[in-house]
Amino acid sequence: MASNLTKIIKSRGTVVFLGLAVSAALLIMTARTIRWNVVYDAFATAVWLPWIPLAVATYTVGMLLRGLRLQKLVESEANLTVATASNIIAVGYAVNNILPARLGEFARAGMLAERTGLPYALALTVTFLERLLDGLTILTLFVLASFITPTQSWMTSASQIAALIFAMVLPCVLVLAIFPQLSLSLASQLSHPFGRNLHHKALALTTQVTRGFGCLRSGASALLVLMLSFLIWGIEGLMFALVLPCFQIVFSPVKALAVMAFTNLGILVPSTPGYLAVYHKCCAEALQAVTSKQGAGLLTPFIPSQLLETIMPFSTTAVEADTALSYAVVVHLIFYATVTIWGVIAMARYGVELGTTAALAWEAKPLPRQDLEKFADVALITSTPRIKSETLCFQPSLFWTKLAEAMIMPPGEIFLKEEDKQKQALEDSALFLCREVSSLPRKLCTMLKIGIIGFRTIVVLTNFNAFENLSLAKRQAIVKAWSFGKIGLTRKLFKPLRSIALLAYFEDEGVQSALQAERQA
């Protein structure tokens, strides 16, 4: 176990060494330039209440929202409560704060696998997807905040670079999410000339990312996860804003958002566990940058002045370097202490040792598959776990059973008189119908979905009740009007549904037996 941990650290040795060096250099730089007496004064005159408890509470809410997002990401693969999901995230952050080389990401994936029974590879993919969403959200918030608040020129340049990165990354992410086949082709074509190893790495990365996006089964769930990401980082920005008044700095959510975003982008630079020095340097510099300049940002003309005054008061005064460092120390402490304590408690509660978690994460790397070993010429690039639940565009429900019944049974006809068997046959037909139409090409599936939503909406509007709650006679009348009426479009909508439902129903053993018995009688 310990040897596995050592192996991971060794494999990321360069990153660990670089992190230590960067943190040491920044620590020395800060120690040499800082006026410690001013820092002492800042702390002495700081107003802690109610801001610190509020900031801690806000950060805690943010963590719970992260848990909710994780729950949404894996909900089709595993059952996970928000509390457990939040604990998993806290463990990841805590390990990042204690161990080097961002091992927390592996620990998080390891614990996710352990808690849910998900394959390790999928847990890693989900973790990667979360971090990707975080990165994109922070970039967006940084660009937006920097365009609203006036900043020093270096930060404006940083935001322009961030905007450029965002503009380049977003299309790639969209292509990966929406066009997995195209992504694979592009990755293959672009990396093929650079040799087999690089080709395989590019393809493995593309495959894992597209598989990760596969967790977002529908546009609705993708939108929800995206909205949660913005909420999470908006709340993190609020935590940064709540610490401002402690040091008599004017409360400004927009400026705090810019500081939060820059700080979180800054800690991508390798550093010690807990991002010591790097976090402080980025946070302090960003705070000075956003408070030292008055005036209007690029986007301020488009924002109503009253709203602008609330989110970014004009009366802000420049913050001294020493006060900014004091602010950074407090913000870091809130983040560090809250999540580390939470994470350690969670680890203790679940009995997860760091070494075990790291070892699990190590095992998550793609392994050779036994069933492919007999094919010596088959080179394994990467493996992705099975998608647990069947991906159905149309989920079987009471609506589909009632629809199947109305389509199959013309008025006055009963093919199967035994109620239990009839109910079962109709439910099976509805399930078959849902599976079949879900197998249609994606475009047709979407068109059909729109058609069904339209049908259900019109039924509710005209009958003041959902289709499935109507009597059989009423449903038969509606289905008749839509299936055999004058509007070609509705006929086209119902024709495949009716045919598939009929096929399933009349292939049912019970129905066939009933037809046979009826004939013999």
Next chain:
Amino acid sequence: MSGTQEKRREREREREREQVLIIGSGAGGATVAYTLAEHGFEVLVLEEGQRHTLDSYGQPPTKAMNLLYRNRGMMPIMGSVPIGYVEGRCLGGSTEINSGFWHRLPPEFLLRWQARFGLHDFSLESLEEHFDWAEAKLLVQGRNGEWPKSTQVFHRGIEAMRWSSQEVKRAASGCVNTNACATGCPKGAKQGVSVSLIPQAEAKGARFLTGAKVKLILKSGGKATGVLADVVGADGSASLVRIDADHIFVCAGPTQTPALLRKSGIREHIGDTFQIHPMLKVTALFDEEINAQNSVMPLLQVKEFWPDISMGGSFFSVGHLSVNLADNWLETSKSIRQYRNMASYYVGVRGTGHGTVRPSLSSDGEAKLKYELSDVDIRHLSQGLARLSTLLLRAGAKEVYPCVFGLPKINAELEAVRWLDESLPRSALSLTTVHGFSTCPIGERPERCAADSFGKVHGFKNLYLADASMLPDSPGINPQGTIMAIARRNALNFVENRQAKGE
């Protein structure tokens, strides 16, 4: 692992190449695999579907569609009239779910393809040995013994109309009438290639990797260097693998071959000329019991109006009957109680419309099928309906139910012949097809062909085609025999060329 070791391993990997990689294990793929393995080539076949035993065959259509069919049988061809299309996705491909009907390529098509597509070395004589070989391998023969009732009544109608007809040979020696052709023959009587050619190819050393979906053909210059494939394991996990090969045969069928080639950036005359045999189904109700649900489909085909219009028997089960009646269900639902007195037939036309196959940009690059029926197709379908209905009424049918919305039944010949002069409305038609081809036509005419006369893709030194996609255009018959004969011809040509080069 040290750098030197890594480099050595890398060099070893470079040497690990398949000699011949075949994508797809249907009629074309299995034929090429057998032929090349027989001649000593190392062959690996990648099949997207799974290997199934006879125990899992013959299940109800609702289960078989999930097991053996691509997209659970949901592959509509889009156009002003959507056309239902199905193909197999399992070891053996569509040969596992077809009727096993067997035809040789009619000479007039052979000549036509020579003239129109410049096919070299493509004579009746040169193809004969390949048809002989395929028929021997698949035990193709006519039916011994009495015809099933659905064939008998059809024959009665043909006799009454004095039309020419043909009893179709089948690759189904020992057929015991389980009526399970479309769901996989559980008796192993129908010679899908999974019970005939594939075991023989395996005995000769060919290897078959199932659950392997090829996502991309890798290419460099004018050579195909290998493929990227997703291999699904027993536990449902998927592995992306790369397989390098000296020669690649794409035999993934008329829809998947063009989609794969286009996804891989090979587009010249690929997927631009999708041809089908549009079919209109008709069910007839007789006074006598037919019990079509318990017997093999009707074996006779009307040839009087061939090649433009063909008529024959269709798969029948109570479920399929309900689908045939679905267009006018309010009027026809009562008839289903008389299913024992019913049988289904079809009018098939040699499509003259225009179709395409393209990989979808979104999702996994699935094939998007389009076909626009021509006015000639509609005329032929209308006339076919008139003639088939007349035939069935003459055979003793009380009522004939066509798959045409607004035309619940025809019960008099005078009603039927109306469609000799009038065209059925497009929007009323419910059409299906099980035959697709010509998406990558072969021949020496570079302005219209994707590959040369022997299936080598134009512009590539080592990429070949051998499936229904290579047929230059619609042959007007069940195409399995033609696919196998041409695939063997092309495979033997490949062997000759390699042997000439000392491989």
